[in-house]
Amino acid sequence: MRSDAQALVDELKALRKGYGVQSGDLSARVGGMVRRVCRITDADPPPAQRAKVIATLTELVADLPDDLAGLAHAAFGLNGTADVRYEERLTRVADRVRRDPRTIRRRVDDLLERLAEAALYRPAPPPPDAGSPDHPWHTAELTTAVLLDLPVVEVFEERRIVSHRERLTELDHSVTVSEPPGAHGSVDPVAVGIDPVRGFLLGPATPVSGNRLAFRIRLPRPLGRGEAHTFSFRLRVPMKFAPHYVCTPRRPCDRFTLSVRFGVGRAPARIWRLDGEFPLELNDPVVPRAPLSADAAGEATATFTDLRPNLSYGIGWDERR
Secondary structure: OOOHHHHHHHHHHHHHOOOHHHOOOHHHHOOHHHHHHHOOOOOOOHHHHHHHHHHHHHHHHOOOOHHHHHHHHHHHOOOOOOOOOHHHHHHHHHHHHOOOHHHHHHHHHHHHHHHHHHHHHOOOOOOOOOOOOOOOEEEEEEEEEEEOOOOOEEEEEEEEEEEOOOOEEEEEEEEEOOOOOOOOOOOOHHHOEEEEEEOOEEEEEEEOOOOEEEEEEEEEEEEOOOOEEEEEEEEEEOOOOOOEEEEOOOOOEEEEEEEEEOOOOOOOOOEEEEEEEOHHHOOOOOOOOOEEOOOOOOEEEEEEEEEOOOOEEEEEEOOOO
């Protein structure tokens, strides 16, 4: 009789085939053990099943070392590639790391055993309170790129959220543009341009303070409880703002990756992480902070996990070079 771990490994092998989690027939390949660890119910339609599988695998992979995490993303197609089959995905990895493809396949098999053990023995999360107006959803993954080397600063945000209730149709969101240190007067948030890129319709935008603009995100279809959805938008900021960019979540956020592009040869001498700070202390030069460095493209990147509501996470810099 097979153990639960071996049964789960066999089902994970079925999931990685073909186009992986992007396969059109994914729900037909979701076995009983995968349903158990991904908390899939009989009421979940195929899109919700896919979302739960991707969310669970992404969560498990996030705990792996970087080399194994990259291999897992390729094995299951978690990078969103919907037109590359399993063997080709592994061949690309083998070419990139200059290893024999057979070695890569053996590493994937070992990796599946590790993921199965982690999935079966991880603690169950507390069920979200579907009736709480404060937590109708949370952010599973947030990726933001800030482009400072353009005539007008542009910010691209992609966010994957998970619904905590049935028929979630709208999200509340806001953007804060902080004035530079020493400046007097408020920043006009209405001057900020908001352009939907994909996954939502832009609802009404309303200034709620001297530097914050709130707006509604209307989802293209209602989400069920536990279902994930990804949307993205572009911001254009045509005014000078404080030398930092942060996420200050009102609701839990599992993972946030931020890149700030200063441009080739234009990176400041000092760049640092802002990791779980009080918003009022973001410009405080006395607070000790971990330094960051920009790459050859003049881009600095930082990743944060398990963000706590109402604290700020991001990148700060000294505008002097």
